[in-house]
Amino acid sequence: MALTIGVDVGGTKIAAGVVDESGEILARTRVPTPADPQWAVDAIAQAVRELKELYPDVAGVGVGAPGFVDRDRSTVIFAPNIDWENEPLQQRIEELTGLGTVVENDANCAAWAEFRFGAAADYEDMVLITVGTGIGGGIVLDGRLHRGRFGVAGEIGHLNMVPDGLLCGCGGHGCWEQYGSGRALRRYGREKAALDPIAGKRMLELNDGAAETIRGIHITEAAEEGDPLALECYAELADWLGRGMADLAALFDPGVFVLGGGVSDSGRLLLDPVRDCFEKYLTGGSHRPRAEVVLASMGSAAGISGAGDLART
Ligand SMILES: [Zn+2]
Numbered sequence: 001m002a003l004t005i006g007v008d009v010g011g012t013k014i015a016a017g018v019v020d021e022s023g024e025i026l027a028r029t030r031v032p033t034p035a036d037p038q039w040a041v042d043a044i045a046q047a048v049r050e051l052k053e054l055y056p057d058v059a060g061v062g063v064g065a066p067g068f069v070d071r072d073r074s075t076v077i078f079a080p081n082i083d084w085e086n087e088p089l090q091q092r093i094e095e096l097t098g099l100g101t102v103v104e105n106d107a108n109c110a111a112w113a114e115f116r117f118g119a120a121a122d123y124e125d126m127v128l129i130t131v132g133t134g135i136g137g138g139i140v141l142d143g144r145l146h147r148g149r150f151g152v153a154g155e156i157g158h159l160n161m162v163p164d165g166l167l168c169g170c171g172g173h174g175c176w177e178q179y180g181s182g183r184a185l186r187r188y189g190r191e192k193a194a195l196d197p198i199a200g201k202r203m204l205e206l207n208d209g210a211a212e213t214i215r216g217i218h219i220t221e222a223a224e225e226g227d228p229l230a231l232e233c234y235a236e237l238a239d240w241l242g243r244g245m246a247d248l249a250a251l252f253d254p255g256v257f258v259l260g261g262g263v264s265d266s267g268r269l270l271l272d273p274v275r276d277c278f279e280k281y282l283t284g285g286s287h288r289p290r291a292e293v294v295l296a297s298m299g300s301a302a303g304i305s306g307a308g309d310l311a312r313t
Helices: 037-054 089-097 106-117 182-195 201-206 216-224 228-252 262-266 268-281 299-310
Strands: 004-009 013-019 025-032 061-065 076-079 084-087 101-105 126-131 135-141 256-260 292-295
Touching: 004 037, 004 106, 004 299, 013 037, 013 299, 025 037, 025 299, 037 084, 037 089, 061 089, 061 106, 061 299, 084 089, 089 101, 101 106, 101 299, 106 126, 106 135, 106 256, 106 299, 126 228, 126 262, 135 228, 182 201, 182 216, 182 228, 182 262, 201 216, 201 228, 216 228, 216 262, 216 268, 228 256, 228 268, 256 268, 262 268, 268 292
Parallel strands: 004 061, 061 101, 126 256, 256 292
Antiparallel strands: 004 013, 013 025, 076 084, 126 135
């Protein structure tokens, strides 16, 4: 099976591409995600047909969906951003395109892309942590994507880190993503600058003096200049990420953690303190072999490449 089509379904856009066996994307298309859940299905099929016209030999389709996907890789159990519930996506796309289709969770697709073609290509066991608005993740063990009994493994953003902690979008309290995500970083900046406007001078300047609307880019820019309070925000974020990663290492013993998502674009600003904190919290301390911590390398292509490659497996 040489060429496949990978589709990355997001809450705002649907991106699709023709993927070869080395993960290269040979052609791409993208459309805004329709608000109606059934139109979203049609839009995916339309994107697939468009690419199939360019490459008539494509042998199958992999669709990465933002939600719970069943273990059979056929039904989207729940995807709140698209308003899908028990959506038989595999069957629908096969009917509409005539191509064999598999459906996967989108973070699993990204993890698979890093494992096959990206930052974790030299490892058999890896955990992808996407640090974006929230925290997402995917787990590969012994060279296989870890889906779990019901297909919904890897929801690492909702590990309970703080008993009775902050309310999470999932309805729980104290989830990891409330403390170790881009949204958390923003909160640290806003809180710290409001509490100490003198120390927060640089972050405030970058946002025309308003603490309550400081955004990640302001914190990152100030931190890159060496601003101590902005660096404190990153240190707090890294501390929470390191804690969770130490727990994941205790469970899965991966060879590498790959940090992806929008916040990882800040590079060493995130990577260096996360490495230190991971080491600090790792059970067994210096007696335990330590996983590498690296930045993701596939960028925005990960979703398409991973979905396309999973269509071959
Ligand atoms: Zn949660």
